Amino acid sequence: MIEVNITVNGEARTAEVPPETTLLTLLRDWGLTGTKLGCDEGDCGACTVLLDGMSVNGCLVLAGRANGCSVSTVEGLSVDGRLHPLQEAFEQHASLQCGFCGPGILMSAKELLDANPSASKSEIRIALSGNLCRCTGYVKIIDAVAEAGAKMAAHGGQSNG
Amino acid sequence: MQPFDYVAAxxxxKAVKILIDNSPSARPVAGATDVLNDIRRGLVEPRMLVDISGIAxxxxxxxxxxxxxxxxxxxxxxxxxxxxxKEHAPALADASLTVGAVQTRNMGTLGGNLVSAVPSLDGAPVLMALDALVTIAGSAGREEVALRDFFLGPRxxxxxxxxxxxxxxxxxxNLGKATSFAKFGLRKGQALALINVAASLHVDAATGRAAQTRIALGAVAPxxxxxxEAEAFVDANAPGEETFSEAGRIAATQASPIDDFRASAAYRIELIQVLTRRALSEAYSQATGGPEGR
Amino acid sequence: MVEKVKEATRDTVLETATLEALKDIDVAGGGAVARRKAPPPVLKPEARRQTPSVGQRVPRPDSRPHGTGETLYIDDMTLPGMLFAKVKRSEHAHARIVSVDTSEAEAMAGVMAVVTGHDVPVNSFGPSYQDQPILADTKVFHMGDGVAAVAAISEQIAEQAVERIKVVYEPLPAVFDPLEAMDENAPKIHDPAPNIYTRKVIKKGDVEQAFAEADLVLEKRFSTQMVEHVPIEPHAAIASWDSSERLTVWSALGRVTLGRADLARTLDLPINRIRVQSTFVGGNFGGKNEITMEPVLALLARKARRPVKGIYTRHDEFVSSTTRHPFIMDYKTGVTKAGRILGRKVRLVADGGAYCSWSETALGKAAILSAGPYVVDNLHVDAYAVYTNKTMAGAMRGFGAPQVCFAYESQMDDIARELAIDPLEIRLLNAFDEGSPSPTGQVLESVVVKNSLLTAADRFGWKEPGQ
Incomplete structure (x- = not known):
């Protein structure tokens, strides 16, 4: 067993886990089930979370590797009940049909917009190339990310408010 | 996933010592994007992973x-x-941009890409085209070898x-040497290379001839x-589309691509010809400050 | 509320009528039966005017919880004491099962139950033919067949336990090519049943006469590949028994009532003792139209006396869930010089894989649609569904329609090229009109295929230079 200390969505958490535990498994064991397991080999992006601000596939990161890091998941996107501009835009554009790929896509999009809220559609496509969606199709998703970015840019990059 | 021990070096x-003490069942791990999948698929069964990602x-x-x-x-x-x-070897960034997707690029390392030694790895061709050397650490200390001698076969x-x-x-x-990377996969994002190729060359200002041409190919052999032979051909002939096309044909004769569900060997041979020509052509444009130069 | 409806539906006949009905019910004032003073108004639907919601922006009701990560799919649900199941799968495409030794797995710490095909009360299911075992008992018919299953306190232990189950097989000759499977001498996969298990024939007019009169007859074989649905959420279910021996199953299944009936049949349990709880589904596309491991989970849960969850791995999805049928399609079409279709002969061979699943439905639909949206007076369709030792094909978006569409539209292009006719013109020449009969004699209404073609051609600039 190894001990891991991870700050998840601003909250310090600690656990004793078998070394082969992935970050995805640990997060879900902590009850943060918004992050999904889709393929368990880094292809679908349903398990995307931010590790120290960088998007990673939770299924390809060992919990031990995340020790001492800060992790953001979809559950941390809205603050005090106020939706993140991405969540608002995804709702308005009907970008989440079955919704299973959504949490991962939102986190990939967050990494992009945090660095570059004015990202172009082609930059958005590159940023989301590791996230597969099978129901909605990508048009509504890309439109929503672009709109959320514009909103964030108008608020000086601030996401909530 | 099967259980294993995990230590951070x-x-x-220290990492080398742990590996030696636990050889052959310990494996170093950095970004882990390949290793964890190899473990899941039963390709490797390490009893210990040595996390080297914190070694300064x-x-x-x-x-x-x-x-x-x-x-x-x-x-x-x-x-x-x-x-x-970007300043000294921009083609390397072009190659890295075609590896996996953002999530895998954020974790996956160039070193790990080389160590995986899968024939289609995208990290090798540009480095080989620039005659890169690699440093290896083992019980006998440090050793430097040419990257072209680093690979033995698949994995x-x-x-x-x-x-x-x-x-x-x-x-x-070779810093700033004109270099181009070209890759063909079945889709734009997250695709393994059916073929990848890097070409680099200098152009002699006096003669206009190409010199020290390098053509490195991936996914075409173990x-x-x-x-x-194609490299020598380019150096020996007047640079231009005809020479580059012929170099592509020669390059294809040196390759032994596989026939599998992603593409037939015949299709890969065509790809080698086309991508080699394009890579040479773009490298030449860069060297001569042509329209496609950087 | 009535006012709002009125606002939205002011000018449509149907909605006015509905409004009248609503008023009547209002008058009834909560009585059990609505008293109607006048006879109910005649509802007269008007095509494309009857649903005022169409074209309006409405937020999806489940959008917000999807976006906050609150939505609970099956893998997000946990019951107290819940175990995890894994299925041991075949190592052969076709083999007799000589023995299954589960003793080592059963002895492992953390393993709470193991079942094999012999534990299934009625070991067969299927929407048309009950030719599929829940867990293979005497024979495996494809690589994805389950032969045993384990429930353990963790997924990892279940995985390890599955590896310790020893199965001895006697390999049998396998058939992978549907055309070979049709041969009389081919090994019979579900012996003594023939490999051709469904045939659909449509005959209309006289195709041979039409070919004789045609200026051009084109013949070509088209084939399509197997396609997996790849829902991002893999198949998932949880089974739990209460102390009065009633079963509750949470499942991502699309057809819950069918699943309930299949559970009743395979578990030999009165249907009123089974509750199937449908949940949020992370993508279906026809791939979650049948039970997969639900009865297995139920058996494991009953044996272990604890709830059991099962989630397919991505590998399971590819080898063990249904796929889209690969088709081999022989098309022969006779046309006049002007491009008018005189007759068409079609032979379809659908590779159904190891089990029938929804092949009946898919093949029927493919046969009916195989002439395309075109008037074909002389038609002969001969369609077969065939067993092979591969992952079974079942329902997937379109039920056989995309395969034949690929064939008939490809052949339309070939004909157009051969006759030097514009591909759009040849389609307009042959396309259905209002009242055209379908190949099976249905008189078609609301036919807009020509409008659609023209609108599409206009929008993407078909007639512009360079196209």
């Missing part, structure tokens, strides 16, 4: 008096964003089970290869 020497000596991208040094832990994202890579390198890759060096003479 904080220096190269393996990090960084810097100019030294010998050239451009890239620590084996440099991630593809770091390569893509590095101003030094096999000279590292064995108890040595680690420290860094890659692009020699000073390991990344140099199309040496």
């Amino acid at each position: 904080d220096s190269v020497e 000596e393996l990090q960084g991208i810097e100019i030294t008096d010998r050239g451009l040094r890239i620590g084996s832990l440099a991630t593809h994202t770091e390569i893509i964003k590095s101003p030094l890579i 096999q390198t000279v590292l064995g089970t108890d040595r680690i890759l420290v860094d890659m060096l692009i020699p000073k003479a 390991k990344p290869i140099h199309a040496s």
